[in-house]
Amino acid sequence: xxxxxxVFFIASVILLINSPVFAAAPIKIGALFAVTxxxxxxxxxxxxxxxxxxxxxxxxxxxKGHKIELIVYDTTGDATKAVQLANKLIKxxxxxxxxxxxxxxxxxxxIPVVEKEQIPLISCSAGSKxxxxxxxxxxxxxxxxxxxxxxxxxQLRKQKLTKVAILTVSDGxxxxxxxxxxxxxxxxxxxxxxxxxxxxxxxxMTAQLTKIRNSxxxxxxxxxxxxGPAVIAKNARQLGVKTxxxxxxxxxxxxxIDLAGDSAEGIRxxxxxxxxxxxxxxxxxxxxxxxxxxxxxxxxxxxxxxxxGGHAWDAVxxxxxxxxxxxxxxxxxxxxxxxxxxxxxxxxxxxxxAHDHAGLGQDAFVLxxxxxxxxxxxx
Amino acid sequence: MKKELLKxxxxxxxxxxxxxxxxxxxLMNVLVFVGIHTMLAVALNLxxxxxGQISLGHAGxxxxxxxxxAILTTTFGFNPWLVMPLAAVVVGLIAFLVGFPILKLKxxxxxxATLGLGVIIYIIINETVDYTGGxxxxxxxxxxxxxTFVFNSDIRNYYLIWTxxxxxxxxxxxxxxxxxxxxxxxxxxxxxxxRVMGVNARLLKVxxxxxxxxxxxxxxxxxxxxxxxxxxxxxxxxxxxxxLTMVVIGGLGSIYGSFLGAALLTLLPEFLRSAQDFDIIIxxxxxxxxxxxMPGGLVRGVPELLKKMLGNRGGVGNA
Numbered sequence: 001x002x003x004x005x006x007v008f009f010i011a012s013v014i015l016l017i018n019s020p021v022f023a024a025a026p027i028k029i030g031a032l033f034a035v036t037x038x039x040x041x042x043x044x045x046x047x048x049x050x051x052x053x054x055x056x057x058x059x060x061x062x063x064k065g066h067k068i069e070l071i072v073y074d075t076t077g078d079a080t081k082a083v084q085l086a087n088k089l090i091k092x093x094x095x096x097x098x099x100x101x102x103x104x105x106x107x108x109x110x111i112p113v114v115e116k117e118q119i120p121l122i123s124c125s126a127g128s129k130x131x132x133x134x135x136x137x138x139x140x141x142x143x144x145x146x147x148x149x150x151x152x153x154x155q156l157r158k159q160k161l162t163k164v165a166i167l168t169v170s171d172g173x174x175x176x177x178x179x180x181x182x183x184x185x186x187x188x189x190x191x192x193x194x195x196x197x198x199x200x201x202x203x204x205m206t207a208q209l210t211k212i213r214n215s216x217x218x219x220x221x222x223x224x225x226x227x228g229p230a231v232i233a234k235n236a237r238q239l240g241v242k243t244x245x246x247x248x249x250x251x252x253x254x255x256x257i258d259l260a261g262d263s264a265e266g267i268r269x270x271x272x273x274x275x276x277x278x279x280x281x282x283x284x285x286x287x288x289x290x291x292x293x294x295x296x297x298x299x300x301x302x303x304x305x306x307x308x309g310g311h312a313w314d315a316v317x318x319x320x321x322x323x324x325x326x327x328x329x330x331x332x333x334x335x336x337x338x339x340x341x342x343x344x345x346x347x348x349x350x351x352x353x354a355h356d357h358a359g360l361g362q363d364a365f366v367l368x369x370x371x372x373x374x375x376x377x378x379x
Numbered sequence: 380m381k382k383e384l385l386k387x388x389x390x391x392x393x394x395x396x397x398x399x400x401x402x403x404x405x406l407m408n409v410l411v412f413v414g415i416h417t418m419l420a421v422a423l424n425l426x427x428x429x430x431g432q433i434s435l436g437h438a439g440x441x442x443x444x445x446x447x448x449a450i451l452t453t454t455f456g457f458n459p460w461l462v463m464p465l466a467a468v469v470v471g472l473i474a475f476l477v478g479f480p481i482l483k484l485k486x487x488x489x490x491x492a493t494l495g496l497g498v499i500i501y502i503i504i505n506e507t508v509d510y511t512g513g514x515x516x517x518x519x520x521x522x523x524x525x526x527t528f529v530f531n532s533d534i535r536n537y538y539l540i541w542t543x544x545x546x547x548x549x550x551x552x553x554x555x556x557x558x559x560x561x562x563x564x565x566x567x568x569x570x571x572x573x574r575v576m577g578v579n580a581r582l583l584k585v586x587x588x589x590x591x592x593x594x595x596x597x598x599x600x601x602x603x604x605x606x607x608x609x610x611x612x613x614x615x616x617x618x619x620x621x622x623l624t625m626v627v628i629g630g631l632g633s634i635y636g637s638f639l640g641a642a643l644l645t646l647l648p649e650f651l652r653s654a655q656d657f658d659i660i661i662x663x664x665x666x667x668x669x670x671x672x673m674p675g676g677l678v679r680g681v682p683e684l685l686k687k688m689l690g691n692r693g694g695v696g697n698a
Contacts, residue, residue: 073652074658078612079516079606079610079613080606080613081648083408084405084408084412084649087405088405088408088649090405091404091405091408092404092405104515105514105610105612108516109516109608109610111518111608112518112607112608116531127515129518170505170513172513172514172515172516172610175508175514175515176515178508
């Protein structure tokens, strides 16, 4: 029995891992991302990006001479864990601001904690109710679903299409989208003639699509994240559904085209500009930020930077600017964040104010179409 | 019986003194969840450890309690203290009614049926968006309060939750040491033999199932009021499995074992956090080793291990 030897070994490993990195009074920023679990497709690029940006800031000398120390915790997409970890970041690690969490549910769970402890939070999730009504300490970088819905409806109105079928996934992303689709339809003179949902892990949607085929719908709008929408695209092709198909910004990455294959051709969706950065006119204000982000991400991770990573990029840069303009106390960071005007980030051009902690306008989205297995901007 | 009481008092004093050492640390917040998980693990242990009936649907009862409290207090403005027993009774009644057909089943079939029950509850919570807020959850649940004293800080919640948890433990200890407890263990060993001895096995199984559900619902209500936010993801199949793991790792048929299991499974991830990406591997490894080397759970395995180590020291100590 070498129990003591084993115990000693484990103890020394833990001590080794725990030993603090010595640096001259770094500014501590916390991050909560769903790096593992069902929302890992959000959390992983967000963590990668946040770490990459912080590294670059530190390499360039930090903020006002202070290095930034980023403390990332994995919430696994679980609201209970997110609350515990937010407490840990604030009480143990004494961070001055928090980036994340990745999903709307986790963010809603964390809000009471940061409001009480008075620590600014920049959420990377999309749900409109995060910043409506405005909470004093809570900001967000992900584009509101409302903007994406507006972008699609705008196009439909242009084409004089009024009858819409909606098919949404039964998770946080889908239900928030469904709410917005139903709320905004009347404003654009659109009637929803069919409304159904599917489960996040469903592998066949022919039942819903058959019903849609028999409805008077002129357009199908599907709201979900991978892989569901790819299944719907394939099923629609198999059934010979000719109705034009719109997706949400939840699938705006190359992965969707890979999953859906030929069936993706002709599908349209609202997307952050990161997807089509190289197609943007040189006059576009975001172009510079976008190209830098894409190049850095490609070099560091040998993968395509997507708009999820972009949310973290925006959050870190907004914090950096806020600290540069004011001090590094939580209250000062919050006040400076609120004064942010015309920050050209990845998700769009941010202008926060006392009444708006989401900061983006309709121009944050472009409408793209899949053509020859690539993205093209719909004029 | 005296010994049991002494053990309980000792444990209570210990738990009530913990905040003195940890006041202000984030661990207080984690310990609040240890309390909630202890209630749930004890509830499941009564069913699994004592009566020998498995349930993979306890996260569902937990969720029902949480959502009933959340909806009735937030949307309809009821008094939280009134809603809590109401939710417990409603969930208990549901469990009592479904218990009759379900608990006729045994072994794998019972596991399947309770799993189904849990999944059904999850789907109902997830899909009735108008009442539950659907997958993105329900926020703005009020904290519990007595007069102007609001349970809105970790330390206050700690005492609130642990008062409830200790009450549940006391109830469970008394129950298992009573005639009912012996009847339950008889059912566990052999249902036929128990019935021959005059135990109404069918009714007793359903009753303990309902009691277990009531305690879970109570834990759910307390969870809702301390978190002030609920979303369906917290009450899925995974959580049922986690509860089962707590009970098994802690020790089947031991009330304090359930506490140990709940504490370990809730605290271990926190201590492994510094291992970054490897935490899941270490976590899984620790659980696997425990099941391999402590099949009786922590409550039996740790004393045995200590005995072995002390024995070892006695032998090599002078070398």
